[in-house]
Amino acid sequence: MLLEAILAVVIVSICLTFIAQSLLTNFRTGVRFQEMTRALLVMENRLGLLYATNASDDQLETYAHSLEQPYDKFTVSAQADAINDHLKKIGLKLNWPAGHAEGHLDATTVVYIPDETQNKS
Numbered sequence: 001m002l003l004e005a006i007l008a009v010v011i012v013s014i015c016l017t018f019i020a021q022s023l024l025t026n027f028r029t030g031v032r033f034q035e036m037t038r039a040l041l042v043m044e045n046r047l048g049l050l051y052a053t054n055a056s057d058d059q060l061e062t063y064a065h066s067l068e069q070p071y072d073k074f075t076v077s078a079q080a081d082a083i084n085d086h087l088k089k090i091g092l093k094l095n096w097p098a099g100h101a102e103g104h105l106d107a108t109t110v111v112y113i114p115d116e117t118q119n120k121s
Contacts, residue, residue: 020078042071043094047109055080055088055111058120064095073097079106 053059064075079091087110094105
């Protein structure tokens, strides 16, 4: 009888350990998903600024700089290459701390620059 009770306690302990590990893994996955979702929103915002300003020079800083609140843990840098007189290829790099590592998201796009914008500079 004592052996059966000890065996039952061991089996229950093992099951509870697996359940706790499963819950912890789900929590970590949720946090990573939330970070990636915020990163996608930040990248969409930065791309929208590029399109709205026709890739103005103040949006194309090549060094990594922090963003304003509430996205202050993100850093962004840009690299621009002229394709022709009206097209500019722009690469954006977004970084943020993600636990012991660093999360990153890269995007490349092409921005059309109309004639009236080119005559101003």
